[in-house]
Amino acid sequence: xxxxxxxxxxxxxxxxxxxxxxxxxxxxxxxxxxxxxxxxxxxxxxxxxxxxxxxxxxxxxxxxxxxxxxxxxxxxxxxxxxxxxxxxxxxxxxxxxxxxxxxxxxxxxxxxxxxxxxxxxxxxxxxxxxxxxxxxxxxxxxxxxxxxxxxxxxxxxxxxxxxxxxxxxxxxxxxxxxxxxxxxxxxxxxxxxxxxxxxxxxxxxxxxxxxxxxxxxxxxxxxxxxxxxxxxxxxxxxxxxxxxxxxxxxxx
Numbered sequence: 001x002x003x004x005x006x007x008x009x010x011x012x013x014x015x016x017x018x019x020x021x022x023x024x025x026x027x028x029x030x031x032x033x034x035x036x037x038x039x040x041x042x043x044x045x046x047x048x049x050x051x052x053x054x055x056x057x058x059x060x061x062x063x064x065x066x067x068x069x070x071x072x073x074x075x076x077x078x079x080x081x082x083x084x085x086x087x088x089x090x091x092x093x094x095x096x097x098x099x100x101x102x103x104x105x106x107x108x109x110x111x112x113x114x115x116x117x118x119x120x121x122x123x124x125x126x127x128x129x130x131x132x133x134x135x136x137x138x139x140x141x142x143x144x145x146x147x148x149x150x151x152x153x154x155x156x157x158x159x160x161x162x163x164x165x166x167x168x169x170x171x172x173x174x175x176x177x178x179x180x181x182x183x184x185x186x187x188x189x190x191x192x193x194x195x196x197x198x199x200x201x202x203x204x205x206x207x208x209x210x211x212x213x214x215x216x217x218x219x220x221x222x223x224x225x226x227x228x229x230x231x232x233x234x235x236x237x238x239x240x241x242x243x244x245x246x247x248x249x250x251x252x
Contacts, residue, residue: 006070008102011039011091011127013081013120015059015073016187020203021106021154023066023180024173025220030067031176037070038063039094041087041120042078050189062186065179070098079114083122089139091127096143102150103128107223108159117156125151153223157206165223170210174217177207215241 010026012018018026018038029036044055056073063071074090081087095103105124110117132147155163173180181200184191191199211219230236
């Protein structure tokens with residue numbers, strides 16, 4: 001792997017989207033020794049309480065808390081984010097530059113929140129395809145074509161419709177949940193103490209529910225647009241960690 005190459009890139013529309021949705025997994029991957037990148041499609045401004053400078057500083061602080069090797073903010077337009085060729089080129093150029101094996105993006109419409117979230121899903125899907133296209137290097141800042149092996153979704157729990165995916169899995173973030181919350185807390189312009197307390201409660205409840213389905217204290221659920229391929233079935237399944245009374249060996 002070159003010094004510039006990443007193992008995995010996480011992409012979402014706004015600074016704080018990735019931290020709220022994927023922060024535990026991001027922190028865990030860094031601890032496991034992987035090279036991780038975060039890409040915010042927009043700078044998140046304007047907002048009622050933020051400024052461009054403040055949001056950039058918050059995003060940098062959050063990335064430092066999670067420990068990622070690369071943070072990119074593409075500068076697409078917040079509130080007007082659309083799945084356009086220019087947006088596809090922008091993210092695909094990042095993929096061609098860092099050449100990750102895995103790309104993670106959000107999935108789901110959020111009519112009670114920003115429509116940017118669903119547009120971000122469409123941009124992410126298209127950019128993965130665009131990154132491999134030949135004879136178009138001028139559209140990607142002269143970078144060479146690259147095929148990203150895997151696209152993974154982080155489904156939005158508050159999406160308008162129930163999701164149905166070919167396969168899903170849960171990452172155990174029990175060891176990084178506090179690091180995740182610390183990263184989210186970096187966005188002081190968006191979450192005052194009252195809002196952060198409510199958000200932290202939501203995160204703990206949601207990640208607790210996702211994790212408990214697999215025997216973890218906290219987890220983050222991900223999905224694939226295809227079946228999950230396994231070459232070693234036994235190695236793929238770690239010991240079940242559900243505590244008593246469901247574990248007979250733990251019953252006293």
